[in-house]
Amino acid sequence: MRDYENNKGTMMIDGVSSVDIANKFGTPVYVTDEQIVRENYRNIYNAFAQYMPTEVHYACKANTNLAILSILNQEGSHIDAVSIGEVLTCLKAGFPAERIMYTGVNVSDEELAQVVQTGCRINLDSRSELERLAKITTDIPISFRITPGVASGHSEKVMTGGKGSKFGIPMNQVIDTYARAKDLGFDVKGIHAHTGSGGMTTDPFTDVVDVLCEMVNRIEEEVNIKLEFLDFGGGIGVPYRPHDPEADLNELAILITDTIQEETDIKTVALEPGRFIVCDSTVLLTKCVDIKEAGMKKFVGVDAGFNTLIRPALYDSYHYVAVANKFNKAGVAKYEVVGPICKSGDYIAHDRALPEMEEGDIVAVYCGGAYGFSMSSNYNSRPRCAEVLVNNGEAELIREREDFEDLWRHQIVPARLSK
Numbered sequence: 001m002r003d004y005e006n007n008k009g010t011m012m013i014d015g016v017s018s019v020d021i022a023n024k025f026g027t028p029v030y031v032t033d034e035q036i037v038r039e040n041y042r043n044i045y046n047a048f049a050q051y052m053p054t055e056v057h058y059a060c061k062a063n064t065n066l067a068i069l070s071i072l073n074q075e076g077s078h079i080d081a082v083s084i085g086e087v088l089t090c091l092k093a094g095f096p097a098e099r100i101m102y103t104g105v106n107v108s109d110e111e112l113a114q115v116v117q118t119g120c121r122i123n124l125d126s127r128s129e130l131e132r133l134a135k136i137t138t139d140i141p142i143s144f145r146i147t148p149g150v151a152s153g154h155s156e157k158v159m160t161g162g163k164g165s166k167f168g169i170p171m172n173q174v175i176d177t178y179a180r181a182k183d184l185g186f187d188v189k190g191i192h193a194h195t196g197s198g199g200m201t202t203d204p205f206t207d208v209v210d211v212l213c214e215m216v217n218r219i220e221e222e223v224n225i226k227l228e229f230l231d232f233g234g235g236i237g238v239p240y241r242p243h244d245p246e247a248d249l250n251e252l253a254i255l256i257t258d259t260i261q262e263e264t265d266i267k268t269v270a271l272e273p274g275r276f277i278v279c280d281s282t283v284l285l286t287k288c289v290d291i292k293e294a295g296m297k298k299f300v301g302v303d304a305g306f307n308t309l310i311r312p313a314l315y316d317s318y319h320y321v322a323v324a325n326k327f328n329k330a331g332v333a334k335y336e337v338v339g340p341i342c343k344s345g346d347y348i349a350h351d352r353a354l355p356e357m358e359e360g361d362i363v364a365v366y367c368g369g370a371y372g373f374s375m376s377s378n379y380n381s382r383p384r385c386a387e388v389l390v391n392n393g394e395a396e397l398i399r400e401r402e403d404f405e406d407l408w409r410h411q412i413v414p415a416r417l418s419k
């Protein structure tokens, strides 16, 4: 887990006081350190690119802020997009269509037609999608997502690659599907699988690469298609707790690229990290607005609930918390950090040792860059929060806090009801 500088008791984010950010932009606010996004991208790209040609497809579902996408576009990243909305957002951020690969699931005819219009690459998830795409065009390079029978992840809810999953072409239909694509006249370029998200071991990656390599060779032998790229998906876990180990990228890259190069003639390896690139780049700053003692429990009521960060409530995920304005003070008591949402499941952190808490303190929730803002909502009619980008001692707003008008913008009250 990444540590932050302490300046006389104040948490600093790339030279900027987190307390000043909270005061200037209000809370809750997601604060991203630009240099960390760049560093994470470079680390993962270089780890693989030193061994073979590599495409890092940033899984933008983790964080689609246009400024963050623009940073990754400058770095030369590719994109894994799962909806036409994500494709259009990445185009808006400046990504060329050739660097975007769309992998949808249960894709409608309308969405498929819109995606074709953008000119981005399409990775097909089902036989139905193949047949429906063929009715629109066959003059487009494609690849397929397969269901590898390998699942991984920090929670059952994010495991995708196991047998019987809703994602991908089942193993026993892969050869037929590639053959059908060839018959239809498609140029099939690659193969893809994703086992799940946030697992902390290398086994699922090596297992899925074994499955993919075997398929690459069978497709060449049985269907006579020579594939160019192999995409083993995303899911590389990151340390959320202070003593969690970091992923050994070099070891992972050696294991994977060795297998691909020894077993196949594949030219390019692709991977789709989301969390790895943005997770630890961002903290969520939230203000303590209320203090309560109930029996043995001490509650710190903050202004961010699961409307702002849903991961604890949804997956029981751990996010480290610190007090940004008491950064040099040791924990003196165990607190429950809870939000303003009217549901008992609304919490940010359980049973954490914190300094003596007071109203007005700023709580920093770590590792908020992935699936933080992107999964936030307006539940309880709370406008969504602001996002700020810090770079070389400067903090800039990259998303305005929503206002109440935003809550009502798309609602229509029939005239007869407003009399």
Ligand code: LLP
Pocket: 059, 062, 080, 103, 158, 160, 194, 196, 197, 198, 233, 234, 235, 236, 272, 273, 274, 275, 276, 311, 370, 371, 375
């Ligand atoms: N590729 C595909 C096809 C995916 O479905 C995903 C994530 C990724 C790549 C990126 O996975 P990552 O490297 O970020 O782990 N909301 C959950 C995570 C759901 C991920 C869904 N798919 C969370 O907050 O942990």
